[in-house]
Amino acid sequence: MKHMLEKPLPEKLTGQLKKWMAAIAAATMMLPGTMAVPAAENTQSNLPQEELTVHFIDVGQGLAIMAKAGDDVLVYDGGNSDAASYFVSYLKDEGVEDIDYMIASHYDADHLNGLVGALHAFDTETIIAPDYKHNSKLYTSFYNTLSSQNKEVTYPEVGQEYEFGEGSFTVLGPTQIRDDSNNNSVVVRLDYGDTSFLFTGDAESKEEKDIIAANEDLYCDVLSVGHHGSASSTSWDFLEAVLPEYAVISCGVNNSYGHPDPDTIEKLESIEAQIFRTDLQGNIIAISDGETITWNNVPSNGEVLYAADFVSVKEEPNDTSSTVGELGPGNQIQVLNRDDNGWATIVFNGATTYIPSSYLSDIDPQTMTQAAPTQPVGNMVWLSATGSKYHSRNNCGNMNPANARQVTESDAVSQGYEKCKKCW
């Protein structure tokens, strides 16, 4: 059964309405014959001057997010030990010199390891992490590193807002400390102009419930899907409260946990969220100008195209890679990504594979040389000049064939005619 949305959408609709009204006002103020003059720089606009970029870094099974707005850098989790050095070098490649905000969602290794690496590599200003103890060497190492740098952790206060570039982020959770690590995740909402991102760490349905209870407005454009898309997170109530347009899932290729859970994907698709996945698509980058969000990838559930011709499907994006199969003209292809190197990442037999982008077509090449298919006409029936029935033949005995005419059965029904009992 499809779950229905029970909640109204006041905030988003109001925002959209305002935009339309502004557009109408602008259009009606333009009098006929008036010279169009380029609009002066709108000093009233609260849109940011600079862009926000949010990187969902592919750290395999784990989570690592880096956001940059102007000179401000926020890091939310850093992935596990096998990805820690990649995480640090990714930040360096992106020009990060110091970190303004480091948020450790919780102390599980697949989130915390890379942050310890980052503490060694970058000067870090504000460190936010949840107020519970975790029995692990990694937890000890995190706090030892901080004390060796004379730094302290700021525990998250629900409702606390931090300036970030020309935007801000607000702590939404945890509202209480529980005895399971995941449900202590620091949940933050990043607002930038009219766009918003929600980072939920590994928060599961228990914490999601707390957050719904504590926060009036949870609408967000982008949801970093909780706990790598596992079934224990992304409860219906939470999803309906957030109603994301985009969902990003960070997890490892063919991970042993089965993340993301097919149910989570189905839920996200039923609210028509565009889904991005690090396991299928690598690093996912969102850019917000304060009004719209653009992405470095097409959504993983997004584009279905056609093969333009016969083409070999490759295991890796190069000609010398081994061939895993063949596509023919008109075959439908689920395209995950069109890379800069001329190769497209596609799904073939359920696996991530590659073909040259030049073999992709928006239209089925087989229909290009044929005439458009004729419209199906439906079942034709007979109507007599008078009478309230329609007939399968014009000589059924219950109708006068003189002046009889043919219409489709659905037309006859819609005009109020009923089936003749004799000829059907």
Ligand SMILES: [Zn+2]
């Ligand atoms: Zn995790």
Ligand SMILES: [Zn+2]
């Ligand atoms: Zn966890």
